[in-house]
Amino acid sequence: MLTIAGCAVKSDVKVIKLGHALDVNHSVHKAMVFLAEKVDEKSNGKMRIDIYPNGQLGSERELLELLQIGSIGMTKASAAVLESFMPSMAVVNLPYVFHSKDHYRKVLGGEIGQELLTSGEEFWMRGMCFYDAGSRSFYSKDKPIMKPEDLQGLKVRVQSSASAIQMVRLLGGSATPIPFGELYTALQQGVVDAAENNPPSLYLTRHYEVCRYYSLNEHTFVPDVMLVSTHTWDDLNDEQKKWLSEASFESAVHQRTLWEESEKEALDAMIADGVHVEYPDKGPFIEKVRPMLDAFANTEYRKKLLERIEAVDESSQTEN
Ligand code: GCU
Structure with missing residues (x-):
């Protein structure tokens, strides 16, 4: 061969x-x-x-x-x-860069x-x-994350990503990068207190067995x-x-x-299992992370890219 x-x-x-x-x-x-x-x-x-x-x-x-x-x-x-x-891929990881x-x-x-x-x-x-991969939201062990202040003092697992680290910092949490495959144990052993992901990933990894609060603040669509x-x-x-x-x-x-x-x-199964699914007001989260969008637009190309994203009409039919 x-x-x-x-x-x-x-x-x-x-x-x-x-x-x-x-x-x-x-x-x-x-x-x-x-x-x-x-x-x-x-x-x-x-x-x-x-x-x-x-x-x-x-x-x-x-x-x-x-x-x-x-x-x-x-x-x-x-x-x-x-x-x-x-x-350039960093643009899609900016919190609230997509409206829906x-x-x-x-x-x-x-x-x-x-x-x-x-x-x-x-x-x-x-x-x-x-x-x-839908939208990502916070899930936590001891209390629901209803506003950015609830992240204070919490160690939050993030992906190996500068954008994710920066986002959690701006929201007041302590960002801890951990590979996805090691997260169940990290949550169980208290290495971190919270994490963030989309419903199927939270469900299929069974992290919801340890984290009983899921707050759908939908900070990113990664x-x-x-x-x-x-x-x-x-x-x-x-x-x-x-x-x-x-x-x-x-x-x-x-x-x-x-x-x-x-x-x-995934959502239905977690609710049936007794996970507390919350729908926090997104406004305060959006406010806290706004500086990330300004910081991203540090070249003409990046500035234009953000403007082009903003200009895409979500109700148009052109999608492949
Ligand atoms: C999502 C995504 C994975 C990623 C994971 C993570 O589940 O689909 O590709 O590994 O998040 O948080 O690391």
């Missing part, structure tokens, strides 16, 4: 290794299985994606490093972790989304599609991003690139439906 940059060619089958850190019941994992099936179908078995879930090949950060050197061919990363590899789920989907499904996906090429990674190493991409012929691009696009469309179902299912 000949191994070339994150993919192997066995007889005439091109195999791409895809590692990620989510549970196999997560809609994003299911979308990746769908992607692999589509590639198999389109290529008539001549191209294959092998998926390694659950962080068995490393944390999101480690996987991105492996991708850059071509040790794996594909990975899925949260945009929050991705921002230190692809700086529709606004977020229109921005990512349009030209700005495309621009962000390809901005990684100079860093050896090419974005293939965005997967929906998407998941499917990436291919440019070492792998450049090694594909035009036909293979087409199969992979089409399959990625189709998997993203498919995942959106799965996401809606899993978000509702």
Whole structure:
């Protein structure tokens, strides 16, 4: 067997290794299985994606490093972790930069989304599609977070992301970066008192067994991003690139439906289990984090990017 940059060619089958850190019941994992099936179908078995879930090949950060050197061919990363590899991606991690789920989907499904996906090429990674990861909100062990002041004195787990650290600091909490796979134990042992995530991730990781308060302040809409190493991409012929691009696009469309179902299912199940789900007033949170948007707009490109996002009409029909 000949191994070339994150993919192997066995007889005439091109195999791409895809590692990620989510549970196999997560809609994003299911979308990746769908992607692999589509590639198999389109290529008539001549191209294959092998998926390694659950962080068995490393944390999101480690996987991105492996991708850059071509040790794996594909990975899925949260945009929050991705921002230190692809700086423009930081824009989607800004709190309250999107007004609603529709606004977020229109921005990512349009030209700005495309621009962000390809901005990684100079860093050896090419974005293939965005997967929906809904909105992120705080969950905590001992009391609900109803206003920023409730975060004071709390150690809050954040992703390995400068934006997430800055956001929690501005809100008054003490930000502690911890890999996703280590968080259950960290919460249980009191290394941190709170964290933030979307409903399916909170539910599927069973963090809700330890954190009984979930406050839907929806501070960010941080998407998941499917990436291919440019070492792998450049090694594909035009036909293979087409199969992979089409399959990625189709998997993203498919995942959106799965996401809606899993978000509702997760919330219902946690409420049924007795988790206190709260709907705090977002106003005070928005006020506290506003300086992040001003600080982000420190170049002409970034300033324009924020203006372009703001100008996207969330009620328009143009979405892919
Ligand atoms: C979400 C996201 C994951 C990420 C996780 C985290 O669940 O989908 O990609 O790893 O958040 O908080 O680390």
